[in-house]
Structure formats: C-alpha cells, structure tokens
Amino acid sequence: MKNRDADAGVIVFSRQEKAPTSAPLQPFGSKFVVVLDKDDLDERALRLGIAAARCTVLRQLSGNRAEAVDVDGVLSLVDEGQRVLVARSTVRRFLTQAGNSVDELVDTLDDILRQIAARLRSS
C-alpha cells in the first residue's frame, strides 16, 4: 500500500492452503486476504474482496460526507457475503467428502454384484 500510495490492499493467493486464513475472503481493516483457487477460478471471493476494499477507500475519502454513499449498507452486504462464502466453502467441502464416500460405496456394491454374477455363471 505504501509503495503504490494506496488506501486499501488486496492480496490474492492461488490456493487456500497458501493463505494464512481459513476462509476465501478475510478482511483486516483496509487489508483483504483473498483466495482465487487457480484450479477452480471461482472469482466470487476476489470480486467481493475488491468491492469491500473499494468501500473502505470510499469511507476514508468521503470523511464527513459519508452520507453521500451508503457505505454502511454496502459494507454490511460485504460482511454478509463473506459469511456466505465461508458457509459455501464448508458445505462444498462436506459435499465433496460425501460424494467420494458414495462413489466408494457404489464401487463396493458393483464389486459384490460382479462376484455374485460370476459365481452364478460358474454354478
């Protein structure tokens, strides 16, 4: 922020495990830590992070003219969006786990059915 004389900063990590946070978007005042997974490229966290950073810039610049822009309203939406992103990544993680387990179960049942069919043929 200092080098570019910026009012807010967004750091974008290519994977969640490379970021020091556990959520796709984590604000720290005028700094925002965002994850844009380079295999998934879901831009929502980045878009929300940029929008939030923009709001904090407007907040800083507007000073007492804050009434000119409904920054509170926007930041509130950003806050809500951030929580939705966290919930989404949680649900997605569990759905992935559930999907993998179901696949394993189907494979197991397929194996059993194949074995039964083979034995019926040989009987």
Place this chain on the structure above:
Amino acid sequence: MTVVPIGEPEANVFVDGHQVVIRNMVIDDADLVQFVGTADDPELELRDITCLGANVKRITQTSVDVAVVEKQFADLEHRFDEDLTMAVEAMNKTADSYLNPKTGAFREMLDEVESNFDAAFDPDSKVGVLAKFEGILTGGHADMEKTIRDLVDPGSPKSPLARFTADLKELRDITIDIGTKLAVGQTEAEVLELTAVKGRKFEEVVFESVAGVASLFGDEPTPVGDQTGTVNKCGDILLTVNPDDTPGATGRIVVEVKDRKLSMRETHAELERG
C-alpha cells in the same frame, strides 16, 4: 423249464411302443445267472430283475441329482449370505460415517454451518463493525492530527525516517531472495511453470478478474508489477477508483498476487509494502 445254453448270436434290443424287446442277448453276470438259473420261471425272473434294476437306477440317479443341486444351492446360499453381510456392513459403515449423531459427517456439517450462522447474527460482532464505522466517521479530525504528528515522528511507521529504514530492510530481503534463487539455479521457465494457470501466469488471471470487477464500477485497473512505485516494484495491480465516486481525491487499491505460502505476519507486511 430247462435252460439251454445258446451260442453268441448278435444282440438285438429295441423299443416297440411301450415295450422293450430283447433278442439273442448273452449276459454273464454271476448273480444274474444264479437268480435266473434257480428261478421256476426264468423269463419272469429276468423280467422282474430287469424292471427292478431300472427302478433302482432311476431312483439312484434322481437322488444323485438332488444331492448335487442341493449342495450347489447350499454353496450359493452361503456365498450370497457372505456377500450380503459384506454389503450390509459396508452400507452400515458408510451410513454411520454420515448419520452418527455424534461423529457423523452430517452432524459435523450441521455444527459448522450452525456456527457460521451464529457468527453471522452475533449482535456483539455487529455492534463492533458499526462502532468501527462510526469511529472512522467521527474520528477524522483526530486522524488528521495523528497523521501530521506521525510525519515528523521518527518512531512512527509512517514517518519518512521509518519508511527509509523499512525500505532498506526490504532491499536487503530482495537481495537475499535473488541470491537464493541464483544459488539453486531457479530459472525463469521453472518459475513460470510453477505459477502458470493453463498456460497463463496466475497474475494475468487475477488481473482479468480484477478488471472484470473494475468495469462494474468504472474503476481503472493497471498492471504495475514491472513498474517502480514510490520505492520499489511491490504491488502487482493498481486499481484507481472511479473519480466520480471520489470527487477531489484519488482512491487507490493495490492488489498483490501470491502463488506461494505466506504467514499472517508476512501477508500483512506484503500488503503494507505493496
């Protein structure tokens, strides 16, 4: 009736309707010879023995068939029972991993979602956020004073002196980093390979995304990774907020792109520097 030995004529056995006709057959079975030889009516005796043999053979064959089939079914039933047990166990195990009220995946998912929603509606958190906004609004004057004081305070991170010190430290870090890369023979091609996303650099992908958001607000994104800022080349993308939204002032957001792991402290330091 007297039994008269006959020579060895050609046997002739055939079925005539519901009857079996046997002609000129020689059988040298000792038992048969004894039974027929001692019978009052050898023809009747032979007929009885033949019919009895047929019955025995039929019954025996049937029993063998039944035994074989029964055994096969028993084996099949046993194997099917084993397979079914395995399937049920697998299903129970999987179901338990999902549905166990204490340790199941759904329980865990519900707990986490519940926790997120609790946090979302935590009144204290809301107050904290609002209070922060209010502080920013009303604290403008105090902030201005502090800013001026910081400019002449050598201990303040915003003062020119502190900035110069930090810049020296950063220069040293960069030098060490370059030295390390040269030492391990890290080529540009290898770096590109590590940071590439389907043939493109990750920075380019991020820039496209940032540009997409910027266009919604009329902001101007600029890739500045190769341009020196006030001190160095830190900061990859500079987003200038639409001047219509910032009358009389310039709002800037710096975007730093990272394809490597950083600690929280390093992350904040990167953003501060950028």
